Amino acid sequence: MENPKSIIKVEELQTSxxxxxxxxxxxDGVSFDVPSGKTLGIVGESGSGKSITSLSxxxxxxxxxxxxxxxxxxxxxxxxxxxESNMRTIRGNRISMIxxxxxxxxxxxxxIGDQIAESYMIHEGLSKKQxxxxxxxxxxxxxxxxxxxxxxxxxxxLSGGMRQRxxxxxxxxxxxxxxxxxxxTTALDVTIQAQILRLINGLQEELGMSMMLITHDLxxxxxxxxxxxxxxxGKIVEYADVDTLFKSPKHPYTVGLLQSxxxxxxxxxxxxxxxxxxxxxxxxxxxxxxxxxxxFATRLCEEKLPSLDDIDDKNQVRCWIYNDQWDGPxxxxxxxxxxxxxx
Amino acid sequence: MTTELLRVTNLKQYxxxxxxxxxxxxxxxxxxxxxxxYVNAGETLSIVGESGCGKSTTGRAILRxxxxxxxxxxxxxxxxxxxxxxxxxKMRKDLQIIFQDPYASINPRQTVRQVxxxxxxxxxxxxxxxxxxxxxxxxxxxxxxxxxxxxxxxEFSGGQRQRIGIARALSVDPKLIxxxxxxxxxxxxxxxxxxxxxxxxxxxxDLTYLFIAHDLxxxxxxxxxVIVMxxxxxxxxxxxKSLFDNPKHPYTKTLLSAIPVPDxxxxxxxxxxxxxxxxxxxxxxxxxxxxxxxFATDKCKDEVPELRTTSDGxxxxxxxxxxxxxxxxxxxxxxxx
Numbered sequence: 001m002e003n004p005k006s007i008i009k010v011e012e013l014q015t016s017x018x019x020x021x022x023x024x025x026x027x028d029g030v031s032f033d034v035p036s037g038k039t040l041g042i043v044g045e046s047g048s049g050k051s052i053t054s055l056s057x058x059x060x061x062x063x064x065x066x067x068x069x070x071x072x073x074x075x076x077x078x079x080x081x082x083x084e085s086n087m088r089t090i091r092g093n094r095i096s097m098i099x100x101x102x103x104x105x106x107x108x109x110x111x112i113g114d115q116i117a118e119s120y121m122i123h124e125g126l127s128k129k130q131x132x133x134x135x136x137x138x139x140x141x142x143x144x145x146x147x148x149x150x151x152x153x154x155x156x157x158l159s160g161g162m163r164q165r166x167x168x169x170x171x172x173x174x175x176x177x178x179x180x181x182x183x184x185t186t187a188l189d190v191t192i193q194a195q196i197l198r199l200i201n202g203l204q205e206e207l208g209m210s211m212m213l214i215t216h217d218l219x220x221x222x223x224x225x226x227x228x229x230x231x232x233x234g235k236i237v238e239y240a241d242v243d244t245l246f247k248s249p250k251h252p253y254t255v256g257l258l259q260s261x262x263x264x265x266x267x268x269x270x271x272x273x274x275x276x277x278x279x280x281x282x283x284x285x286x287x288x289x290x291x292x293x294x295x296f297a298t299r300l301c302e303e304k305l306p307s308l309d310d311i312d313d314k315n316q317v318r319c320w321i322y323n324d325q326w327d328g329p330x331x332x333x334x335x336x337x338x339x340x341x342x343x
Numbered sequence: 344m345t346t347e348l349l350r351v352t353n354l355k356q357y358x359x360x361x362x363x364x365x366x367x368x369x370x371x372x373x374x375x376x377x378x379x380x381y382v383n384a385g386e387t388l389s390i391v392g393e394s395g396c397g398k399s400t401t402g403r404a405i406l407r408x409x410x411x412x413x414x415x416x417x418x419x420x421x422x423x424x425x426x427x428x429x430x431x432x433k434m435r436k437d438l439q440i441i442f443q444d445p446y447a448s449i450n451p452r453q454t455v456r457q458v459x460x461x462x463x464x465x466x467x468x469x470x471x472x473x474x475x476x477x478x479x480x481x482x483x484x485x486x487x488x489x490x491x492x493x494x495x496x497x498e499f500s501g502g503q504r505q506r507i508g509i510a511r512a513l514s515v516d517p518k519l520i521x522x523x524x525x526x527x528x529x530x531x532x533x534x535x536x537x538x539x540x541x542x543x544x545x546x547x548x549d550l551t552y553l554f555i556a557h558d559l560x561x562x563x564x565x566x567x568x569v570i571v572m573x574x575x576x577x578x579x580x581x582x583x584k585s586l587f588d589n590p591k592h593p594y595t596k597t598l599l600s601a602i603p604v605p606d607x608x609x610x611x612x613x614x615x616x617x618x619x620x621x622x623x624x625x626x627x628x629x630x631x632x633x634x635x636x637x638f639a640t641d642k643c644k645d646e647v648p649e650l651r652t653t654s655d656g657x658x659x660x661x662x663x664x665x666x667x668x669x670x671x672x673x674x675x676x677x678x679x680x
Contacts, residue, residue, distance in 0.1 A: 045530035046501075145618075159619045160394075189393035189557070191616045194601035198615060216530065219603030242607045258605065260535035262564035264587065265604050271539055271564065274532035277500055 006033035007178055007210040008057070008095075013070035015049075015056045024281045026052040026065070028234035031308070034178065034227075039204065039211040041225030041242070043218060043257075047278050048231040050214045054180045057212075058097055059087050075177065093123040096171035100183035102163035106155040112139070112166045113151030119173040138169040143199060161192035168200065175207060182214045197224055218261060222246055230254050233279055233289040236308055239316040248334065250317045252294045255337045272338055288320065295340035296321060298328040348519060348551050349382040349405070354414035356397070356404045360624065372623050374400040376575035377414075382519070387545065387552040389562040391598075392572035395620055398555045401572075402521045405553070406438055407431055418519070436466040439512035443524035445504035449496045455482075455507055456492045459514045466515040481510045486540060502533035509540070513548070521553045526561060538565060559602055563587055568660070571595050574631040575623055577650060581661035589656070591663040593671065594632045614678075630666070637678035642666055 015027040027049040034040045044050045055061050057072055059079065072079040074095065082090070091097075099105040107115060116138055117131035126134070132151065139147035142165040155163055164184065171179060181200065185193040201224055204211055213225055221228055221242065228245045230238040230253065238251040249255045259272035276293040279285055285292055291301040300320050308318040320326050321333065331340070357371035375397040382388045390398040404411040407423065416423040418438065426434060442448040449458055459478050463469055469477055479489040485506040496504055505525065512520050522541070526534045542565065544550060556562050562569055562583075569586045571579040571594065579592040590596050597614045604611065616635045621627055627634050633643035643666060650662040653669055670676040 045532060161619055189620075190559075190601040191393065191597060192619070193603075194613060194615055197603070198613075217603065218531075218605040222605045222607040223603045246605060246607050257531060260532050261605055262535070262538065262558070262560035263605070264559040264563045264599065264602055265606075265609070268564060270542075271535040273535045273539060275536075277502060277533065278530075 005036045007036045007075060008212075009033040009071075009073040010053070010057065011071040011073075013053065013056055013072065014068040015052050015061065016066060016068050018064040018066065019282075021282055025234050025284065026281060027056060029070075030231070030234075030236055031070075032229050032236065032239065034210050034212055036210055037208055038226040039213055039224055041213045041215065041221040041228045042231060043215060043221055043228060044231035045216055045257075045278060047233070047281060049234040050231050051182055053231075054097065054182050054212060054214055057180065058091060058095065059084075060091075060097075089123070092119055092171075092176075093174045094176055095178045095180065096174070096176040097180045097182065098164075098167050098171050098184045100186050102160070102167040102187075103155060105167065106163060106170075108155055111152050111154055112158070112169075116166075116170050116173050119170060123174045135169070135173070138173055139166070141172075141203070142166070142169045143195075144169070160188055161195060164188060164192075164196055165199065168196075168203070172203060172207065172209075176209060178210045178212065179204070180212045180214070183216070184213070185220065186215070186217070193220075200224070218246075218258065230257070233284060234281065235289060235318065236316075237290065237318045239308070240314055244314045248315070250311060250315045250322065250333060251290075251319050252296055252321075252333050252337065253290045255333050256293075256341075259337060272341060275341070288318070295337065296328060296331055296333065298326075300325065300327045345383045345386075347381050348384040348419060349553070350379075350415075350417045351381070351401075351405065352379045352415040352417075354378050354401065354404060354416065355412045356400050356409065357412045358409075370624055373575050373626060374623060375404065375411075376626070378572075378575075378577050380570055380577065380580065382551060382553055384518070384551055385545075385549055386567040387554050387565055388568050388570065389554040389556060389566040390570045390572055391556055391559060391562050393557060393598075393620060395574070395623060396572040397575040397623075398557075398572050399523050402440065402523050402553060402555050406435065406440055406521065408440075433466075436468070436515045437518045438521070439515065439517040439519070440521040440523060441505070441508045441512050441525045443527050445501075445508040446496060449504065449507060449511070451496050454493050454495055455487075455510075458507065458511055459492075462511050462514045468515050477514070481514055484513065484544070485510045486536075500533075502529055502537060505529060505537055506540070509537075509544070513544070517550070519551045519553065521555065523555045524557070525554075527556065527558065534561070541565065559587075559599065571598065574620060574626050576631055577664065578632065579661075579663040580650065581663075582658070585658055585661045589661075591653075591657065591661070591668050591672070592632075592665050593636050593638055595663070630664070638667055638671055638676050639679075640667075 011031045013027055013030045017024040042050045056067050113132055113135050116135035120126045120131035120134050136147055139150055144150050144165050185196050225242050227241050229236045232253050238254045256274040274293055287303045288301045288306055291297040306318050306320045308316050311317050311322040354375055355377055356375040357373055359368045360370045362369040392398045403409045405416050463474055482489050487506055526537050554565055566583045568582050570577055573594050579595045597616055600614045618635055621634055629645050630643040630648050633639040648664045648666045650664045652662050667676055
């Protein structure tokens with residue numbers, strides 16, 4: 001599977017946390033790239049390692065987290081080889097990030113205007129006055145009403161949706177090449193979520209930036225992403241373009257996830273469930289990490305970890321079913337999941 | 344035959360705002376403002392809406408966890424608001440609640456056994472010597488193992504803790520369970536497990552649910568009837584099918600169109616609302632949605648619309664609080680930008 005020119009390439013990234021209980025592999029050999037000008041969605045449930053992946057790219061991990069191995073290439077530059085001061089010139093300038101909860105990522109004692117202006121003063125060396133003028137432009141761009149007054153407002157004076165707009169204004173201030181949005185709308189009500197997603201999509205087109213969207217919401221993925229990587233227990237289990245992923249998902253986890261989603265737009269009888277729960281990161285299964293919950297799992301799955309392989313020119317899947325070594329009966333994962341599950 | 348289990352009439356819940364040096368009441372947050380509805384025995388009625396619409400407050404007011412400002416709540420023919428404290432406590436045997444975050448609603452220093460035992464003790468459900476068996480049975484019912492009875496809440500995962508919350512509610516054989524965002528904090532795969540469990544329990548134990556949620560996918564899956572609330576008022580009520588297939592209130596339509604669909608090939612028309620939900624301290628006059636409604640006229644600003652059914656296109660029991668249901672339906676009124 002060849003992708004067009006990519007803005008960022010992550011190869012075999014390994015991030016672990018070293019606790020008194022031993023090493024916890026939060027991200028374990030993750031590779032992907034974000035095609036220039038496109039949006040890559042990373043989906044997964046709690047503990048899948050999706051947020052740690054983005055923090056690793058930004059080199060924002062806190063102790064005891066460490067990047068153990070792998071390579072991150074951003075526009076041809078090796079990010080993991082950069083010094084901390086070099087990273088600072090990249091963060092918030094060429095790669096920006098939006099977080100889930102704007103109230104905790106905005107500074108409560110500075111005005112919105114100051115916080116946007118800071119980016120311009122640090123990265124572009126503007127004076128405070130010039131920076132504030134540009135900040136005003138950003139607030140207009142993200143659709144905050146009466147931006148002049150809002151420049152002087154503190155975060156607590158804004159509603160949740162407005163705060164997220166302010167966050168976006170800060171993140172986009174220096175016209176980044178890559179925007180990493182980590183659950184940007186999860187804390188918002190649906191009508192506000194719709195506003196923010198439309199805003200992000202529009203700005204992406206306007207500014208031509210590339211984007212990584214980290215989310216647990218498959219609906220958000222379907223509406224905003226071009227490519228999708230599905231993560232489970234620290235590994236990517238499936239990668240495809242968005243249409244392919246939703247139309248013909250191949251990995252049993254992806255299929256299970258899609259079938260367990262209660263939909264508001266169609267009638268469903270009983271929801272399909274994925275039995276059991278996500279394995280603890282300090283106690284991962286030896287073989288395929290999804291094997292204990294997978295209705296198709298065989299001995300091979302329990303013993304050996306499958307690799308992420310191209311199975312046609314559209315999907316990359318980490319599953320033995322699509323390998324020559326497969327030792328189970330022939331299955332069509334999408335059609336047979338429900339029956340296999342109930343056995 | 345359907346029998347009515349719960350009826351809420353003209354319920355109001357105002358929370359006072361105190362201010363000034365004397366701490367006098369300066370205003371109210373009108374969290375729930377004059378709503379009426381009923382729940383039939385054995386059905387699931389859902390209340391949906393965004394943050395601050397009053398859906399959780401309604402649930403709490405019914406149980407008198409917060410004392411309602413005005414209105415009537417009648418359960419099985421008894422007026423709940425007329426009961427004194429100890430009578431109400433006895434009544435709660437029949438009315439249980441499951442909260443969003445089971446970790447915050449279960450005592451972290453009690454084992455599951457203590458949690459369940461305390462509930463049965465307070466409501467005097469079974470003689471002491473039979474409780475052990477009942478607890479085992481409950482654990483099995485909610486899909487946990489009997490060997491986990493002596494564990495503490497922190498030893499369980501989120502989905503399992505929610506099952507403990509369900510077991511505790513079931514331990515006193517309730518008739519009505521209020522589920523307040525009970526599956527919102529769970530991952531999709533676990534959420535599906537808990538939803539299926541709730542449905543199964545309802546079939547087997549003849550339970551009635553008042554299901555409070557913001558996720559319309561979940562609501563469509565579990566409900567028989569649905570109430571949509573906005574800023575303390577009911578804007579639409581209908582059976583599930585009518586509400587999702589034939590919504591009448593502009594707010595319901597917006598809400599439905601705003602949810603992302605996990606299907607990239609589905610082209611849909613999205614109605615994007617302007618602005619935020621206004622403050623419930625000083626809600627808009629007339630129809631509370633008029634400040635954001637694309638159809639609003641002067642009449643909407645002045646007159647509060649009542650819940651009503653139109654003669655055509657709305658099945659019995661489907662009501663919406665909008666002045667212009669017919670005009671919007673016929674296309675006579677167009678959305679303004």
